[in-house]
Amino acid sequence: MGRPRKNPVLTDDQGNKYIESVVKTQGKTSGGVYLPASWVGHRVRVTLLD
Secondary structure, X not given: OOOOOOOOOXXXXXXXXXXXXXXXXXXXXXXXXOOOHXXXXXXXXXXXXX
């Protein structure tokens, strides 16, 4: 069995799945968030919370 996820996939009242995570630096001018492999090929939405 793998290690537990730091940021588990959560579900809101409308049934949408989401993850709350901190964006990590990727290179000098961009950042990224790791998502579950099962989300590859699907549309996602990123919202800045703070």
